[in-house]
Amino acid sequence: xxxxxxxxxxxxxxxxxxxxxxxxxxxxxxxxxxxxxxxxxxxxxxxxxxxxxxxxxxxxxxxxxxxxxxxxxxxxxxxxxxxxxxxxxxxxxxxxxxxxxxxxxxxxxxxxxxxxxxxxxxxxxxxxxxxxxxxxxxxxxxxxxxxxxxxxxxxxxxxxxxxxxxxxxxxxxxxxxxxxxxxxxxxxxxxxxxxxxxxxxxxxxxxxxxxxxxxxxxxxxxxxxxxxxxxxxxxxxxxxxxxxxxxxxxxxxxxxxxxxxxxxxxxxxxxxxxxxxxxxxxxxxxxxxxxxxxxxxxxxxxxxxxxxxxxxxxxxxxxxxxxxxxxxxxxxxxxxxxxxxxxxxxxxxxxxxxxxxxxxxxxxxxxxxxxxxxxxxxxxxxxxxxxxxxxxxxxxxxxxxxxxxxxxxxxxxxxxxxxxxxxxx
Amino acid sequence: xxxxxxxxxxxxxxxxxxxxxxxxxxxxxxxxxxxxxxxxxxxxxxxxxxxxxxxxxxxxxxxxxxxxxxxxxxxxxxxxxxxxxxxxxxxxxxxxxxxxxxxxxxxxxxxxxxxxxxxxxxxxxxxxxxxxxxxxxxxxxxxxxxxxxxxxxxxxxxxxxxxxxxxxxxxxxxxxxxxxxxxxxxxxxxxxxxxxxxxxxxxxxxxxxxxxxxxxxxxxxxxxxxxxxxxxxxxxxxxxxxxxxxxxxxxxxxxxxxxxxxxxxxxxxxxxxxxxxxxxxxxxxxxxxxxxxxxxxxxxxxxxxxxxxxxxxxxxxxxxxxxxxxxxxxxx
Numbered sequence: 001x002x003x004x005x006x007x008x009x010x011x012x013x014x015x016x017x018x019x020x021x022x023x024x025x026x027x028x029x030x031x032x033x034x035x036x037x038x039x040x041x042x043x044x045x046x047x048x049x050x051x052x053x054x055x056x057x058x059x060x061x062x063x064x065x066x067x068x069x070x071x072x073x074x075x076x077x078x079x080x081x082x083x084x085x086x087x088x089x090x091x092x093x094x095x096x097x098x099x100x101x102x103x104x105x106x107x108x109x110x111x112x113x114x115x116x117x118x119x120x121x122x123x124x125x126x127x128x129x130x131x132x133x134x135x136x137x138x139x140x141x142x143x144x145x146x147x148x149x150x151x152x153x154x155x156x157x158x159x160x161x162x163x164x165x166x167x168x169x170x171x172x173x174x175x176x177x178x179x180x181x182x183x184x185x186x187x188x189x190x191x192x193x194x195x196x197x198x199x200x201x202x203x204x205x206x207x208x209x210x211x212x213x214x215x216x217x218x219x220x221x222x223x224x225x226x227x228x229x230x231x232x233x234x235x236x237x238x239x240x241x242x243x244x245x246x247x248x249x250x251x252x253x254x255x256x257x258x259x260x261x262x263x264x265x266x267x268x269x270x271x272x273x274x275x276x277x278x279x280x281x282x283x284x285x286x287x288x289x290x291x292x293x294x295x296x297x298x299x300x301x302x303x304x305x306x307x308x309x310x311x312x313x314x315x316x317x318x319x320x321x322x323x324x325x326x327x328x329x330x331x332x333x334x335x336x337x338x339x340x341x342x343x344x345x346x347x348x349x350x351x352x353x354x355x356x357x358x359x360x361x362x363x364x365x366x367x368x369x370x371x372x373x374x375x376x377x378x379x380x381x382x383x384x385x386x387x388x389x390x391x392x393x394x395x396x397x398x399x400x401x402x403x404x405x406x407x408x409x410x411x412x413x414x415x416x417x418x419x420x421x422x423x424x425x
Numbered sequence: 426x427x428x429x430x431x432x433x434x435x436x437x438x439x440x441x442x443x444x445x446x447x448x449x450x451x452x453x454x455x456x457x458x459x460x461x462x463x464x465x466x467x468x469x470x471x472x473x474x475x476x477x478x479x480x481x482x483x484x485x486x487x488x489x490x491x492x493x494x495x496x497x498x499x500x501x502x503x504x505x506x507x508x509x510x511x512x513x514x515x516x517x518x519x520x521x522x523x524x525x526x527x528x529x530x531x532x533x534x535x536x537x538x539x540x541x542x543x544x545x546x547x548x549x550x551x552x553x554x555x556x557x558x559x560x561x562x563x564x565x566x567x568x569x570x571x572x573x574x575x576x577x578x579x580x581x582x583x584x585x586x587x588x589x590x591x592x593x594x595x596x597x598x599x600x601x602x603x604x605x606x607x608x609x610x611x612x613x614x615x616x617x618x619x620x621x622x623x624x625x626x627x628x629x630x631x632x633x634x635x636x637x638x639x640x641x642x643x644x645x646x647x648x649x650x651x652x653x654x655x656x657x658x659x660x661x662x663x664x665x666x667x668x669x670x671x672x673x674x675x676x677x678x679x680x681x682x683x684x685x686x687x688x689x690x691x692x693x694x695x696x697x698x699x700x701x702x703x704x705x706x707x708x709x710x711x712x713x714x715x716x717x718x719x720x721x722x723x724x725x726x727x728x729x730x731x732x733x734x735x736x737x738x739x740x741x742x743x744x745x746x747x748x749x750x751x752x753x754x755x756x757x
Contacts, residue, residue, distance in 0.1 A: 200642045201456075203556040203579030203618055273557035317535050317565075319555040319577075 003027045003041035004418055009054035009380070012348055013370050014357040019349070024054065026376040029417035033372055047420075049380055052412060055352045056368045057089025057377030059359040061179075061257050061305035062233065063330060065091075066396075067113060069098025074310040074396035076110075080119035082331040082395035084414040084422035086306075087379025090121040090367060092359075095132070096154040102127035102138045104146030111147060119421050121377075123149035123363060125179055128167055132156035135163055141174050149363055150231070152179035155280060161218060168226040177229040177362070180219050182240065183281065187211035192321045194282040198267040204321060207282055213239035220247045223254055231362060232256040234307060236281035238291035245300045255362045256300070258292055259307035260336050261327050261401075263345070265289070269401070275316050275323040276401040279307075293345045296354065302362060304354040306333040310397020328397030332388060334381060335407035342408060376418040384410040449749040451563045451572040454581045455622040463626055467591050470737070470744035476513055477739060486747050487516035490547045494520045495537075496575070497553040502711050502735060503575050503585070507550050510742035519546075534558070535565060542567055548750060549573070556580035556615075571749045579613050585710055586619035588741040590627065592734050593665055596706055600627040604702070606660050607650075608635040608691055609669030609718055610680075612642050616710045617669060625649040635659035636691060639680040656691050661700050667708045668693055671718050684717050693719040698728060706730050 004026040011034075013019045018034055025033040025041060033039040065079035083091055093110055095101035101110065107124045114122040126148035130136040134157050143151065151171065158164045171178050188211040193199045195206025216232060220243060223230040235241065235256050247254050261279060266289045270277045277283060295301045309326025316323050329336070333355065341351045360368030367377060390403045414422035455463075476484055492511045494504055504520065511518045523537060541549070548571045551559045556578030563572040576582040590600075597603045605624055611617045611634045624632045625648075632650045634641060641652050653659030660666050671687060681687050688694075693707060701707075707723060709731045715721050724731060 195643070197644055197647050200644055200648060201618070203577075203581070203615055205579075273560050314533075317533065319534070319553065319558040319561045321555055321557070321578075 001029060001418055003044040004047060004376070004415070005041065005044045006047045006049050006054060006378070006380070009049035009052065011370055012053055012055045012352045014353050014368070015349065017369055017371060024370065024376075024378070026415075026418045029376055029419070031370060031372055031374050031376050034370070047380070047413065052380050052382045053348075054370065055087070055379045055381070056356040056370055057379055057414065057416060058087045058334060058355045059090040059092075059363070059368055060088050060308070060330065060333065060355070061092045061303055061359050062094060062259075063091045063306060063308040064094050064096070064310070064326075066310065067097065068109065073312050073315070076113045077117045078394070078396040079308070079310065079330065080114070080117045082393075084119050084416070085331040085394050085411060085424075086333045086335070087381060087411045087414050088120060088330065088333065089377035089379070089414065089416045089421075090123060090365075092149065092305075092363070093122050093124045094154055095125055095127040095152065096156070100127050100131050101125075102130050102132070102143075104142055107143065107146045107148055120416060123365070125150050125152045127151065128153040128171075128178065129156075129158070134159045137167060137170060140171055140176055144174060144176055149365075150177040150179050152181070152233070155181055155183070157183070157185040161222070164218070165222050165226065168222050168228040168230070172226045172228040175229075177231055179231045179233050181233045182212050182215035182219055182235075184211045184215045184218075187214060192278060192282065192325070193270055194267045194284040196267055196285055198270050202270070202273060202320075209237035209239050209284060209288070212237055212281055213243060216240040216243045220244075220252060220254060223247075224252050230254045234259050234262070234281055235292070235295075235301060236262055237284050237288045241291055241295045241300055245295075248300065255302040257303040257305050258296065258301050260304055260333055261307070261329060262292055263289070263296065263304070263340060264336070265401070270320075273320045274401070275318075275320050276327070276399060278320060278323050278325045279327055280325040293340075296340075297346055297350070302354075303358045304337065305359075306330045308395070309399075310395050311399045312396070313398070316399055326399065328393070328395045328400045329402070331394050332400075332402055332407065334379065334411055335409045336402075338381075338383075338409035339407065376415060378415040379411060380413040380415070381409055381411045383408055386410050449571070449745075451559075451574075452583060452745050452749050453559050453563055453572065453574045455583045455586055455619050455626065458626065460626050460628070463587070463590070463623065466587060466741070466744050466748065467594060469748065470587075470591055470741040473513075473743040474737070474740040476743070477736070483513050483515055485515045487511070487514040487750055490516045490750060491545065492516045492518050492548045492550065492746065493541060493546045494518070494550045494575075495523065495541070495552075496521070497523045497551075497558070498576070500552055500576070502738070503552065506735065506738040507573075507575060507742055509739050510746055513739070514743055514746055516746070534562070538562060538566060542570065546570065548746070550575050552576045554578055573745065573749060576615055579615050579618070581619045582615040583619045584738075584742055584745055585616050586623040587745065588734060588738045589616075589620055589667065589708060589710070590623050591737050591741050592708065592730055593706075595733070595737075596704065596730070597664055600624070600629050603629055603664040604631040604633070604662060605629055605665040605667070606633040606635055606653075606663045607667045607669065608656065608660070608693070610640045610671055610675060611636050611645065611669070612640045613672070614669050618648070620667065621648050621650050633659050633663070637681055637687075640675070657697065657700055660697060662702050664702045664705050665708065666693070666701065666705065667710070668718050669710070670712060670714055688717060691718065692716075693723045695720060695722050695726075698723060698726070701728070708734055711735070
């Protein structure tokens, strides 16, 4: 592996770390110095980053690359290419594959495929319950020792409150973080859009906001009871944010994230049965959208993820409620984050933190910052306009409402452990 | 389309639906239609109403055209009146009943469509249990095929709404002076949704929906209807009351306690007839559940226009079919 020098880079780092225009020195996959002329490099490759920003490599808290089992939709190879095109160097892998990732062997398999593809790092989230059945606890300690970064039941319901309590208690004893998708499945009642104006008009079954906030309230109460490390995934409504804010102000350590698309759309976009806007949790009201943006800015929501869910065309060729939910969005995560900056929702430093340092801290990994002795995972981008064209999408999933959108940020290079894994000329 | 303006998709339905004010591309939903167009359809239906009374009940308007009733859900009334309407317009007609559960297992909806297209049909009349199905089909058929929505999930049943307003106009010439109430399971009703749109477009000043809170969608006000939980208060001085059928499964899934309580609270009894305006009429899209949402005395009484609705259905559907049939195209 060659050594690298990134020259005249405009560093975006978390507060308290070095920022502004500097040179970064990289040796053996690690950052060995910033502006230190005396570091000895072996005939280094020099990357001129003038007019570019350099951030830590992005960490995506939720992706589905469909492998194993659903390779007709996407593969780890196809989606890793899409990930690095957005400056992402670490992905958290959801366990709802076929079969479900609920054994150490399944974790090893996924890690092995990522190793062979060799583009980005994977942190596997294993299943909280066997086959995600919501009832039988998985072998949490074994899964942890096999490398599971946290455990989740994805979109599958936990059987009842008592099982959830047991899960949290047990996980707490093993010092395991739970990624919990808050949804009361009885209240959701098979809905596919937000229970509101659009559901009324289109006659689509709705999911009330209370289906989420009731589950958030329950999870927070049980978090307090059990002391588990709780991360609430994909928050979608203002009621949940109020509960999270209150919990945080009481000193309950609960973190949360939001899917990037939730910061751009509300229910009104579904107006024409357009299944590209079919997501779980559903797009809610404009007031919810405003609250989510506010919570991101004020910090109640810790992180932003792509919630990448590629589907092939067949999954979309049906009436709205029969289509599979989810958006393919991994390769536009960074441009969308910068759109939030352009729209005045966040400043650049805070925005980048939501996809770098904050996810690193909640996963407890040494990453998400440009610092001496840290892995040289970096994203180099430039403010440059481009348009997302369908036939140039890297992901196998074309299921995105962002086709045709103009972006103002282009990733130029992605570097993982000191190696250039993506380059846009 | 401006690449950055992802909002633009929102007006698409209207463009997809209407070719000109006098001709329809598809007939999927009433929401985006104009008042003059609705009135034109009613006028045309009026002229077709005479056909049924003639010794030869046929006009040659759609001779040589092939119309397919594509029903993914059971229906008697709607299916039959569409069939009669098509036949009175001299079209060739085919009934296809697709078991929805069977299509779920194997052939996709799209494959079913492709096969029918290959048989050179000109129009699909579609009923489907999922909201948005007719819209989906309209977007996926070839250019020369028109799609008529005969009911999709809870979303829309526009021809039923048209025949309802046709029936209303027989009794009340000025839509701007009447009070209309729809009673029952508004939440699951495509008839109610389409009717509310039609009445709003015709500028009916007082549109009411009446039912227990479990069957009234929250925020229905934004569609232009005022909700009432109290039936007596809701139907007071109304000129038109439209009763909806109560599905049995609503009791099993805890929307209401039982038929008896429902009948007491929302059943149309002879006593309630007295609350209507003097000239008030009672309608029902059928099939009627006697003793559940309406008493036999009322259903068969002199204020009931339920059977006229069925007869009017043929004329109104003839009007919609003839307006929606595409002009001859060379290819295919």
